[in-house]
Amino acid sequence: MSHADRSPSWEEENVPAAASPASTILSLQIGVIIVAALYFAREVLVPITVAVLLSFVLSPLVNFLRRLRLGRIPSVLIAVLFAIGIIAVIGTIIGSQVAQLTRHAPEYASTIEKKVLTVRELALDKISGVVEHFGYDVKSGQTSTTPPSTPRADSPPREQPAPGAQPSNPLALLEKYLSPVLSPFATFGIIVVVAIFVLLQKEDLRDRMIRLFGSTDLHRTTVAMDDAAKRLSRYFLAQLGLNSAFGLVIGSGLYLIGVPNPILWGILSALLRFVPYIGSFMSAGLPIALATAVDPGWSMAIWTAALYVVVELLVSQGVEPVLYGHSTGLSPFAVVVSAIFWSWLWGSIGLVLSMPLTLCLVVLGRYVDRLEFLDVLLGDRPPLTPVESFYQRILAGDADEAQDHAELLLDKRSLSSYYDEVALKGLQLAANDAERGAIGHRQLEKVRNTILGLISELSTYDDGHPPSSGEPPAGTPKDQQRIAESPPPKTILNPRSLSAPWQGERPVLCLAGKGPLDESAAAMLAQLLDKHGLGARVASYHEASREGISSLEVTGVAMVCISYLDIQGNPSHLRYLLQRLRRRLPDTPLLVGLWPADDEVLKDKAVQMAVGADYYVSSLRAAVDVCVAEAQKGSRPTALS
Structure with a gap:
């Protein structure tokens, strides 16, 4: 077989070249250096x-x-x-409460010891009941005791530290106890x-950052910094208020x-809830343990x-979800x-700061081209548009995923809107890839x-229009929400009221x-026509x-609709x-x-006259409207709306 006769196959397709290895290695090296600097300089950076983050909290008050x-x-x-006063008051309250708690610690320890013994005896009774079925009595069984080991005569004696030995240097003592x-x-x-100086020179620091990172694009850099400041301030204030309310409710309960x-x-509880996801459950451990120690029973715990x-x-x-929405711009996985x-980098303080720090990285990735991967990996914006998501699913041949994607979109829009805004544009991507x-x-x-x-x-x-209204269902991916929606055709015809040429079983070809x-686009149009009272094949x-053409079945055809995804500028x-x-x-009207709305034929009247069709449309909805209008010509009082 000659090379010219070979048909292209999936295995023979050209794959775009990846980024150069040198560029990839350089990016990895820079990333490793940054992470190492964050780790070794944590004593200064934390x-x-x-x-800086405290300044964002205090900025609205200033x-x-x-x-x-x-x-x-x-x-x-x-x-x-x-802010210092609030911290001092909270510290004083915590200190007095801890002191009060320690005074009753022996009583709580006695209650816990009794409960542990009760649980152990109950567990032992259960285990003995199971073991007795195998012919062994746990309670009467003898357990071997191992005599205490005696030190070997030939083993060297351990060196004991001299009693009362203390560092003799006074500076060492001060360092040991005061540090x-x-x-x-x-x-x-x-x-x-640092917070005072950041608040005093906020505008000056902003101008310096703009000069450092974006003096060639002042608008883009200013928008990025304003976006970061607004997101951080809004997030901190909302979380501060919410966690305070959480602690108040927990304390009252x-x-x-x-x-x-x-x-x-x-x-x-209010403080630990700043730790993402697990903070509230961490704060629940001590109160539950204390409730177990106070109450002889288990009801309080x-x-x-x-x-x-x-x-x-x-x-x-x-x-x-109501308070934050998607204002932080972070995906749950990123959190x-x-x-x-x-x-891992900064310990417990890093756990508390993880959310705002990651939010800053996402804002940088949103506005700095070289850091766009941060927004893709960590942000909540969809990495693929609805059209690209549709195309990816049909390209993979995953019919179930494609149907699931379509059904989620159809919860909020009509079938014709889905076909026009998603499916047809996805088919255009496939047609373009097939052409090249x-x-x-x-x-x-x-x-x-x-x-x-x-x-x-x-x-x-x-x-x-689907019956559902309001916000998309919970769990709906964002790439299935952000698309335009065009209203569906309103008219549904009654075939018996149409003129004779349109009363056939399938009057539209x-x-x-x-x-x-193109056959897939034609199938979409045929389905929509059928739903509006016009049979089509x-x-x-x-x-x-x-x-x-001579053997084409045209019996009962009252109109012909031709579908083109691409005519390549040559009609x-x-x-x-x-x-x-x-x-x-x-x-018969043609x-x-x-479906590419920017095609030359749709713009140039001279080209349209040369081509010779009666109607030109760029959407399935418009095609349905034209067919319905043609069918209503000369019909009796007609349509069911």
């Missing part, structure tokens, strides 16, 4: 990061105070002192000082249940656990992965069979163009070719096709559907 004409420096100082105490205060002081120190557990579960579910599933990554040789014959056949199967499965849907996927291009074969149809059906 306080600065916390200070702006409010400045609107009261207090001046920049007094406004910043008042806001920072207010753990002063280190948190030093870190807190750094955070406060624990007070009603009777758990000691409810104020402590309410504050702890059960009520405490139920309180946390119910409140967390109400907040996470009810309040947060989990970022929590793991930042906690990116899809082989076997793969093209798989695409054709998948789309025809999908059209058949969607035959149960009416072409009308949907003829496929010359392209490999699909014919292939071969049936209207020079060899097959000559379309003109010859229309000439053959004119000779075969001289008095409609040409050119």
